Amino acid sequence: MAMQVTSMMKRFGETEVLRGIDLNVRDGELVALLGPSGSGKTTLLKIIAGLDWPDAGSLSVDGEDWLRVRAQDRRTGFVFQHYALFPHMKVRDNIAFGLNVMPKDRRPPADRIAAKVDELLQFLQIAHLGGRYPAELSGGQRQRVALGRALAIGPKVLLLDEPFGALDAAIRRDLRRWLRDVHDKTGTTTIFVTHDQEEAFELADRVVVMGAGRIEQVGTADEIFDHPASPFVARFLGATVELPVILRAGRAEAPGLDASLLERRALPDGFATLFLRPAEIDLERDDASPFRIRQITSTGALRRVMLDGTGIVLEAELPRQRGADPLKVGDHVRLRPDAGRIFPGAARKAPPAPIPLKKETHR
Amino acid sequence: MKRVLPGFGLSMGVTLTYLGVIVLLPLVALVLRGAEIGPERFWAILTAPRTLAALQLTLVAGAMATVVNAAYGLLMAWVLVRYDFPGKRVLDALMDIPFALPTAVAGLALSALFSANGWFGALLEPMGIQVVFTIWGVAIAMSFTSIPFVVRTVQPVLEDLDTQYEQAAITLGAHPFTIFRKVIWPVILPSFLVGITLSFARSLGEFGAVVFIAGNLPMKTEIASLLAVIRLEEYDYNGAAAIAMVLLVIALLLLVVSNLLQARALRYKAKP
Structure with a gap:
């Protein structure tokens, strides 16, 4: 999936949250949106998912105008900062949710869904947790389930909002490597939001530094670290x-x-x-x-x-x-x-x- | 375990004693009183046509009121939580009026509204619909006094329900009705059950508001608690105690059923 964001603007009341964002994401790329809180990175992510709408600008995915596509039909795998796992559903049902709610004519038969869930549980190394409720899982396990739920629908793009923000440092490092692994195996285009430069640099192919609603710099870890494009980036790093x-x-x-x-x-x-x-x-x-x-x-x-x-x-x-x-x-x-x-x-x-x-x- | 705050023994003792004196002791007295009557006499009182009619009216009108409250209360809670509009806080505060208002005042107001020359009565009577002195009046009075139970039990749960769950469901392809059915409903169901149980229990016990609008015709619009009062005034303690016993048993059954349903609906919560 290739995505183009062009001159995107968004304001909440008096506050300009996005002030003209231009960004290209290549197929299969792992991109980090890095910036302090209030830089507009989560808003951009939500606009891509269809959970928010821009005031101006365009969003095109594989040549299709996504601003005219409803969130339900975009097939984005969104992983929320606090996972938003459905508390009353077991892990299996959480992961199967996106398949279970498909319209009848496109929904796979129940045994195919079950097989798909098994495969994902296996792949995410949480096969033993299928029968548990989210409240019975640790933070790291919930993160894996949330990713499994997002991957189950075969997303065109995976969007992660501060994926490791709620975890402690040791688990963070493990999951970072694991997520990179998952990305390399599935090849799904992935965009994640973070305020942690180490996380962005270690994980992403390309890092997009955002500040106050603008993109300050786009580049690899070394490029940005050694040659910040603006005083803002220098300070932030x-x-x-x-x-x-x-x-x-x-x-x-x-x-x-x-x-x-x-x-x-x-x-x-x-x-x-x-x-x-x-x-x-x-x-x-x-x-x-x-x-x-x-x-x-x-x-x-x-x-x-x-x-x-x-x-x-x-x-x-x-x-x-x-x-x-x-x-x-x-x-x-x-x-x-x-x-x-x-x-x-x-x-x-x-x-x-x-x-x-x-x-x-x-x- | 070392407790942070001292006085566990004292506070626990005080609360348990209070509960015993104020709540449990009268119930025990009632049950003992009922037991003195003897099964045959008890049965005779219960199956007397006037008692049966009163119990039936109470249960049916209570059920009617509860159905209305369930639907309206859910909607009201939804509106109060999910939308912002001018006067929202006033509306929110108004929801407590049935709790705060003396029920007799509510009964007087309702009967004035629905009587033949009241605002609503003047509209309804020409259409052949009579509210005052009928089961409809009883149900309306019950509904009025018990509506906050549903609103106030569902509202906090809805408030806690993060919109992230809905957003997650949307990105996974779910449409609004599916989201409500599969994501929102299961979460609010337990508190909704509590709300309608409390609403029903309160309706069965409502007295003040009902007696003003019902007309209290024996066999027709006489509710069970009023009949108990009448028996008491006739110095028929046994008759009053028997009716009270039935109401007590129904209330306890409701609490048990409600708790079972709740435990089942909440089985996903982590066990400590």
Whole structure:
């Protein structure tokens, strides 16, 4: 199944939930919609399923205009965040539901339905649970049943809303691998929504990063992680340190910053913002630097160092071993990032004030 | 197990004692009273034509009221939960009026409405339909006082029924009627059963509202609880106790049946 979403818009009252979404999904692809809550990703998923309607735009599946097809006739396998298993039906009946409610002329005979359910129970490794009620299952087992129920109708596309959101970390990792497996075996085009970047990157062929109703970037895990297309994506992917810099000949300059490990960028000279992940920042003692260590906390494997200077507060994560002369609170240090992303314009958090080039007298 | 809140023994003792004194003791007294009568006399009282007629009227009118309440109550609960409209909260509050209103007031209001020169009576009488002094009047009075039972038992269950179940059913290809039959109905059925049982039980016991509109003609529109009162006024304690016993047994049977049906319908809930 190939799907095309074109200039899709949706508003709830005053709020614009989708502001022009364009997205192509290829046949057999596993796509993640990644974004913070409120970015519109679940709304997009519901529109694809026919549970919601856009105000403008088009949705075409294999050349067919799906906005004219009722949800019942779209054959989408939708897996809800909290599974929405029918509580009064046993696992078998839940999985068979989509087949049992088919119109009489298309419904398979009862023994065929039973065989199909057996096959799915087998395939999803829950053969022993067929006779139980949903209330008697663990979260991970419910997730499998929900997927089985969605797969039973032979869906054109599988839609999963935060599929692992309600599970604890260990089960999450297992189920992630298992879902990838299921996808590879069935070949069903799959779109899932998540706010967890690790989940999106590990599982998906392609990740669609959404923010505030727009698609910010589409790409593979590495593309997005190493080359975020916008400050939003950089921030969302953990680059929480935003350093105001001045670009000169493609190199970022700021007091207390040693950008020698960063590549030169083909950007015009002027004000810019350097986005850094705390783990990308190395610190070197430098009494001429405006950055001073305020606090050092240990997370076990790492030391988290809080710094301030030039009007901003920032955080760096260092490996715990630091030789004979460890950094102490009050030390002045220089930032030496080994990776970073530069976007023209001033940082969001710091005002675009002229950056002091002389050493700041600290209090 | 260590309890978080102290005083289990005390609170349990108080509630059990209270239950015993206020609820169980009078019932026991009634049963003992009934037992004194002796089976033959008991049977004679029950099979007296006037008693039979009163019991029959009570049961039939109660059944009529319950059927109406079942349909209307379900619809009302649905409307209150599933739709938003101006005045919804007012309507919701109005549903409690039959509980709060003195039943005599309800009876007076209904008989004024349905009497020959009342608003409804003036319309119905020319069509040959008489409500006051007939079984219809009895059923209407019963229905009025017991309608909240169905609404108030179904409403919370419907509220808890996440629309995700319906959405899931839609994506699986189910059409509205199928969704109601296979997804919604089984979930609200247990509380619906409780609601109609309570409504029926209350209808059998309704007194204040009924006596104003029924006319209380012996053999015709005299309900069982009124007959018990009449027997009491005649100092016929045995007659009153026998009728009360029958009403008590019916009420207990209803509770048992309702609980069995409920347990069956709720068998999918996890056992602890």
